[in-house]
Amino acid sequence: MSRDVPEGSKKLTYKGYLFHVFPEVYEPSDDTFLMGGCLEVKEGSRVLDLGTGCGILGILAAERAERVIGIDLNPHAVRCAKANAKTNGVEGKMDLVLGDLFQPLKPDEKFDLILFNPPYLPTPEREGKRSWLEKAWSGGPSGRRVIDRFLFEAPRHLKEGGIILLLQSSLSSAKKTLRVLEKAGLKPKVVNKIIFPFETIFLLRATKTAERTKEAYRRQKNPTLFA
Ligand SMILES: C[S@@+](CC[C@H](N)C(=O)[O-])C[C@H]1O[C@@H](n2cnc3c(N)ncnc32)[C@H](O)[C@@H]1O
16 A cells, blocks of 8 residues: 555545545545536636545546646545545646635636535534544535535636536435525526435536626615516
8 A cells, every 4th residue: 555545545446547535535425426427527627626525526527627626624535635636647737725615715716617515414413523524424404504605605716607516415405506506696407316215416517607697796786676
């Protein structure tokens, strides 16, 4: 095992890439592969991979992107993503940064594509600290704690014509997410899903068009006009 990869790491291959998943890092799962299978990255684009985990989605995007920024609040994930970027020869195209959602970015920094597989499962409040792995899937009592913060900030980091790809569970109201994205002036739709007996996982795609952005701006200026 290389010096960069700790004991107890798992190994997986996907689309011809090799990934090591460090012990305290989210192991790519059905949701990851749902997004990975639908990833369309324009040549030369700027991509933001939020909650990068082992870096899998950002690394796939780096094949065609000009630059990929990966952010995670788990320091093990940032180290793991860096090691995987190196293994797959894309470390020169990627910045992997420790931080909370958009906090490491400049306020006006914009992307062609924003990817986020967020913590989306409803989990009861409890005393004490959550482990790094729990923080990867725990979305608080409504499941929306991180998603709602993401939705509030994401549109301003998107270029005109830019796209958000977001994973969401039926357990934390994908419908609400679609509504919020509409209100923010984006054009959202469900592009794929996996149906389980107890939940459905949706892949949402939202596009920022000039027309929609103007409409949302006018609505803000005159709330009664579009009520
Ligand atoms: C479900 S995992 C997805 C990991 C990887 N993108 C994938 O699809 O396999 C969610 C990731 O988001 C990170 N995360 C959770 N809350 C975050 C926040 N507020 N800011 C940045 N990253 C966060 C977690 O540490 C975890 O790595």
